[in-house]
Amino acid sequence: MPWQTPIVVHPPAADGGRRVTVRGQDVGVAHSDGELTELLRRAGIGAADIALDDPHLVEWRGTAHAWTDA
Template sequence: MAWHAPIVVHPPSPSGGRRVTVRGEILGLAHDDRDLIEFLRRAGLEDADMILDDPHLVEWRGEGPHRWAA
């Protein structure tokens, strides 16, 4: 079985923002890093701002990291 990062930031939607999932559970639609950090904090990751660039924890699909526009 292939290993996948537990946090996925999906490709930007045409209307803006990126869906965020943790282990398959949708947390919401983030429009910037602040939104993403808040979603992860609410999911129990207190140091979320420190892990955004860790590819073992966060998979950025479609556009690269920290890019929010379609």
């Protein structure tokens, strides 16, 4: 099995929300970096481990930190 990042932020939907998965499990939809951080915290990822720009931790599908589908 190929290596995968543990967190995937999927492309924005029409409403700007982005589905988020952690280790293949859907953890919710975020509409901002702050909401994304909160989803990850609720999924059990400690604040010290949340590095949204670390490509080894987070795979942004689409433009990173973009919260609209424009």
